[in-house]
Amino acid sequence: MSVSALAASDAPAAAVAVRGSSVSFDKVTVAYRGAVVLKPMTLDIAAGEILALIGPSGSGKTTALRAVAGFVRPVSGRIRIGTTDVTDLPPYERGLGMVVQNYALFPHMRVEGNVAFGLHAQAAPKALVAERVADALRIVGMAPYAKRYPRELSGGQQQRVAIARALAVRPRVLLLDEPLSALDAQIRRSMVEEIARLHRDLPDLTILYVTHDQSEALTLADKIAIMKDGAISAHGATADLYRRPPNRFAAEFLGRANLLPVTVLHPGTSNGFATVRSGAVSLVAAGQDETAGTDRLLCVRPQHVTLTREDAQSNCIQGVLREVHWQGELTHLVLEIDGTPIRVVATRLPALPRPGTAIDLFFAPSDATLIVDDLNG
Ligand SMILES: Nc1ncnc2c1ncn2[C@@H]1O[C@H](COP(=O)(O)OP(=O)(O)OP(=O)(O)O)[C@@H](O)[C@H]1O
Numbered sequence: 597m598s599v600s601a602l603a604a605s606d607a608p609a610a611a612v613a614v615r616g617s618s619v620s621f622d623k624v625t626v627a628y629r630g631a632v633v634l635k636p637m638t639l640d641i642a643a644g645e646i647l648a649l650i651g652p653s654g655s656g657k658t659t660a661l662r663a664v665a666g667f668v669r670p671v672s673g674r675i676r677i678g679t680t681d682v683t684d685l686p687p688y689e690r691g692l693g694m695v696v697q698n699y700a701l702f703p704h705m706r707v708e709g710n711v712a713f714g715l716h717a718q719a720a721p722k723a724l725v726a727e728r729v730a731d732a733l734r735i736v737g738m739a740p741y742a743k744r745y746p747r748e749l750s751g752g753q754q755q756r757v758a759i760a761r762a763l764a765v766r767p768r769v770l771l772l773d774e775p776l777s778a779l780d781a782q783i784r785r786s787m788v789e790e791i792a793r794l795h796r797d798l799p800d801l802t803i804l805y806v807t808h809d810q811s812e813a814l815t816l817a818d819k820i821a822i823m824k825d826g827a828i829s830a831h832g833a834t835a836d837l838y839r840r841p842p843n844r845f846a847a848e849f850l851g852r853a854n855l856l857p858v859t860v861l862h863p864g865t866s867n868g869f870a871t872v873r874s875g876a877v878s879l880v881a882a883g884q885d886e887t888a889g890t891d892r893l894l895c896v897r898p899q900h901v902t903l904t905r906e907d908a909q910s911n912c913i914q915g916v917l918r919e920v921h922w923q924g925e926l927t928h929l930v931l932e933i934d935g936t937p938i939r940v941v942a943t944r945l946p947a948l949p950r951p952g953t954a955i956d957l958f959f960a961p962s963d964a965t966l967i968v969d970d971l972n973g
């Protein structure tokens with residue numbers, strides 16, 4: 597796919613600011629040779645929002661992005677960008693910029709030529725091209741490199757040029773498909789910060805960011821949609837989704853989670869907390885609309901588990917410490933509760949007791965969430 601194909605046909609002649617547009621999927625279904633890989637997907641992305649589309653390999657992230665770009669045609673459903681139904685529009689009329697993993701720059705063109713490519717394809721006037729290229733390179737911090745060839749740049753610098761190339765056409769929406777996955781971990785982290793800065797400079801730009809790296813998503817995104825088997829299994833504001841994942845797949849995809857099987861004793865009252873039972877212990881956790889007798893998982897993040905009671909309301913689990921595996925920032929414990937070994941991951945355990953010792957683990961009700969075990973029926 598070329599950037600020329602993505603160049604916005606209706607880009608304003610000399611606007612400085614990007615006009616972001618909302619993107620909406622309305623029951624969008626995609627099939628390849630009859631095999632459905634995107635189940636009817638409904639999702640709204642607000643103008644100026646960074647939405648991270650995350651999920652394991654093969655879950656349909658790229659397919660969803662390609663449907664927005666117009667490189668794959670849905671078998672049913674509609675896609676809107678702003679108020680325009682783009683489902684039947686060719687890619688170059690959708691006003692998008694796109695950067696994919698390993699986006700090969702044209703090796704025989706200097707950086708400035710690469711960035712100008714989409715504008716040339718639009719037959720933009722020379723002065724406008726010069727202005728837009730300079731703008732786009734400045735935004736990604738590559739202005740001093742305009743005369744270089746791609747082979748004279750690092751991988752991270754090449755990806756920044758690819759982003760500048762997508763921005764030069766002043767897209768309404770920027771589609772990024774694993775733009776950093778070819779880079780090593782350290783450069784990736786600094787590039788994530790640069791994309792965050794880019795969005796601060798262009799707050800109206802709507803960004804769909806595909807990744808399977810949850811830390812990139814947590815760092816960058818206003819909202820996250822988690823895909824699984826061609827469908828969205830969770831969607832919400834980033835911090836909410838991390839703090840109150842709806843199901844096990846989302847809880848485990850967004851970071852480490854302690855998951856304790858429990859049974860609901862008293863459903864959530866108006867305050868949004870339910871009382872549950874794990875063996876003989878009763879615990880309180882955030883939970884809405886629960887029904888007594890239902891099996892749930894109680895989810896607590898490792899940083900919320902402590903060895904000392906910090907609050908009178910704290911939940912307490914008592915057990916015998918059987919194993920301690922220290923892993924730097926994380927400590928894995930195996931706790932025996934009523935004869936059953938339970939694995940616990942924690943980050944805040946200063947003085948580690950010896951195996952064989954009885955210990956109490958504490959966590960606040962507000963740090964505990966009842967979730968659905970969608971991976972085990
Ligand atoms: N052109 C194609 N023809 C047939 N099947 C395809 C095609 N492109 C993708 N698929 C299938 O569609 C499903 C979703 O693929 P997609 O590329 O959207 O996954 P993804 O979530 O982007 O994965 P990854 O993280 O590996 O990039 C996969 O099962 C894949 O094999």
Ligand SMILES: [Mg+2]
Pocket residue numbers: 657658659
């Ligand atoms: Mg993909």
